[in-house]
Amino acid sequence: MLEYLYLGWTPLTDIRDLGECTRLEWLGISGNAIANLVGIEQLAGLRRLDISTTNISDFSPLDDLPFLSTIQISPEMERYLDTLARDDIEILIDGS
Numbered sequence: 001m002l003e004y005l006y007l008g009w010t011p012l013t014d015i016r017d018l019g020e021c022t023r024l025e026w027l028g029i030s031g032n033a034i035a036n037l038v039g040i041e042q043l044a045g046l047r048r049l050d051i052s053t054t055n056i057s058d059f060s061p062l063d064d065l066p067f068l069s070t071i072q073i074s075p076e077m078e079r080y081l082d083t084l085a086r087d088d089i090e091i092l093i094d095g096s
Helices: 016-020 060-064 075-083
Strands: 004-006 026-028 048-050 070-073 090-093
Touching: 070 075, 075 090
Parallel strands: 004 026, 026 048, 048 070, 070 090
Antiparallel strands: none
8 A cells, every 4th residue: 555655856757657556645856847736636635735836826726625734836936836726734835
């Protein structure tokens, strides 16, 4: 049972294939050329997510993850936080 997965700084371009990791609680995909979160809804048990240094600008798919409590982003991603409707998620910003 995989609960923790770090795929940072790899050639990863999307996360659709992670749908089989249904027990995943922590996912690190920082430093990748990922532009969207398509497929993240399959990771319903996710609690922590590191998307810093990616090209993600729409956080709205995170609204559907009931257990998500923390996301880590880069400072330049702060301007996209308005796409996240939930206010119960802790936002960690690199370098702060």
